[in-house]
Amino acid sequence: MKHFALLMLLSTGALAQEALTEEELFVAESAPGPAEAVTSFLEAAHEGDFARAAKWLSLEKLNPEVRAVEGPRLARRFMFLLDQFLTLDAAKLNASPGDTVVAAGELPLGRVRIPVQLSKQADGTWHFNSRTVKAIDPLFEENGSPLWELLPQWLIRRSLGPLGAWQWLGLLTMFVIGWALSRLSSAVLRPLLVKLTKLTANTWDDALVLRLVKPLRMFLFMVAMAVGTRALAFPMNAQSTVDDIVRAGLVAAMVWGLIVVGGLIAEALEEKASKDNDFRSARAVRTQVSVLRRVITAIVAVIGGALVLLQFPPVRHVGMSLLASAGVAGVVIGLAAQRTISNLLAGIQIGLTQPMRIGDTVIVENEWGWIEEIxxxxxxxxxxxxxxxxxxxxxxxxxxFQNWSRTSTEILGTAEVWADYRTDVDAVRAEVTRVVEAQRDTLWNGKVNSVQVTNLTDKAMLLRVLISADDSGKAFDLRCILRERVMKFLQQQQYGLPVLRAEVPLLQNGNGEPPTTRVQRDA
Structure with missing residues (x-):
């Protein structure tokens, strides 16, 4: 409490920023470090005392009335984020002498990661700094669960393994709901599909609908689980495991469907062959179809099993081994066929993982271009x-290979220009701003615009212009324009373009001494 009172005095400006007295220095040296601060926060939060936990948050900018309400709420949310998404290592939280900020880790916020930092206060205590506190609400909105805030504290505090008790209950509930929705969806879709198949004369599609019910039910169940588990806000490792299981289930459902379709095609061919008056021909067809059916089923099953295993990092090497074993068949028919099978399997894997897509901007073999066809x-x-x-x-x-548009087409571009040391950098910044503002509707997206001195030599300094654009093509055009305009701007300045500096010794006069007057120098 003494440390907290001292912190409040500092935050309101009541305590002057002066050198620490001997007594204050002793208090600062004996104050708990960042590891103890994190431990104290989590202990208070896990006990449900969020008001006490809020004392380890930098809330100086809030007035006492708002702090009394917002502090416990922020502490409760922050506890959830730390428990679910951050593994704290106390050994790394020990501050060295002179350290004022210590990073405890990072929390995900969309495509970026927000650092969790503790700052040393004037009294020597460590608190989660204001930057981290400001990010609590956005982080919870991104990663939290609306269900979690409605749960009682006694249920939140209980945990079983990597998940809380409420998450296990939610997972069980989602399992039941997903199973019920999958059966309900298949029950609704099945009559509709049967009615559609009645419009055709053949019976093949009728059997297809009946046999695809179970694979479709499994597929819908996995989709329901993928959507439902997001509301439970699992920890990153647990959510990754669930996603792996869902992807594996989706792959298994599709492989199951392919095997069912292949079996129906084989049965249709066999039925057609059985109606042939030529008995020998019918037997030959049935034998060929039977063998091909088994071979294709085995290939699909092996590839499907390998794809399922590929979804799990611990056994991914087993899946890769199964995929590689598909090349054994190529040895039988020749090395050329093995290479073809290898490329086919690579095509299947790329189609599933999608490291690049049609239209992506890539750099391969030192060539810049777009994926035109796959x-x-x-x-x-x-x-x-x-x-x-x-x-x-x-x-x-x-x-x-480089994929410049894997997740977004936005890109940063640079234009570098050498300039004299006497160049007015602020004037260059103003000129760059004027140029990019003129290109706002065509090339520049209005997000990044900066001029920095990135290098110094004995002759000149290097100016780097950093801009952003919606795609690489616009970034390239804007970079070219900036080089031209900045170069033209420097040419118009008195001290713009770099010059070569050299020290030239003066000629000596007839006495062997350097000239001392202007008349002597002009002679």
């Missing part, structure tokens, strides 16, 4: 000068 065996890259680079699809699994 097949099972090769990929066509359209280069900027309209040439086409054709690469085997296995290339994108075996070698690294």
């Amino acid at each position: 097949t099972l065996t090769y990929v066509v890259v359209k280069v900027w000068d309209l040439r086409r680079v054709v690469l085997p699809i296995s290339y994108f699994l075996e070698k690294p």
Whole structure:
């Protein structure tokens, strides 16, 4: 309480910012460190004493009335974020002498990660700083669960393994709801599909609808689980495991459906062959269909099992081994066929994982271009000068490549210009701002615009102009414009472009001494 009272005095400006007295220095040295601060916060929060836990949050900017309400609420939410998404290592929280800020880790917020930091106060105590406190609500809105805030404290505090008791109950509830919704959906869809199949004369589609009910039910169940578990706000590791299981279930459902469709096609061919008057021909067809059915089913099952295993990182190597074993068949029919099968499998894997898509901007083999076409065996890259680079699809699994639009087409671009030391950098910034503002509706997206001195030599300084654009093509055009305009601007300045500086010794006069007067120098 003494430390907290001292902190409040500091935050209101009642205590002057002066050198610490001997007594204050002793208090600061004996104050708990960042590891103890985190431990104290979590202990108070887990006990349900959020008012006490809020004392470890930097809330100086809030008035006492608001702090009394907001402090416990923020502490409750912050406890959830730390428990679910951050593994704290107390050994890394020990501050060195002179440290004023210590990072405890990072929390995910969309595509970025927000640092969790503790700052040393004037009294020597450590609190979660104001930057971290301001991020609590956005972080909870992104990663939290609206159900969690409605639960009683006694249920929140209980945990079983990596999940809380409420999450286990929620998972069980989602399992039951997903199972019920999958059966209900299939029960609704089945009559509709049966009515549609009655419009056709053949019976093949009728059997297809009846046999696809179970794979469809499994598929819908996995979709329901994928959607429902998001509301439970699992920890990152647990959510990753659930996502792996859901993806594996979706793959298994699709493989199951493919096997069912293949079986129906085989049965239809066998039925058609049985109606043939030529008995020998019918037997030959039935034998061929039976063998092909078993071979195709085995191949689909092996590939499907491998794809299922690929969803789980601990056994991913087993899945890769199963996929690689598909090349054994290629040994029988020749090395060329093995290579073809390898490319086909690579195409299947790329189709599932999608490291690149049609239209993505990529750099492959030092060539900049766009993905124009993706097949099972090769990929066509359209280069900027309209040439086409054709690469085997296995290339994108075996070698690294740059994808500039994997998650977003937005990109940063730079334009570097050498300038004299006497160049007015602020004037260059103003000129760059004027240029990019003129391109706001066409090239510049209005997000990033800066000019920095990034290098110094004995002759000049390097100015780097950093801008942002909606895609790489616009960024390239804007970079070219900036180089031209900045160069033109520097040419118009008295001290703009870099010059070569040299020390030239003066000629000596007839006495062997350097000239001392202007007349002597002009002579």
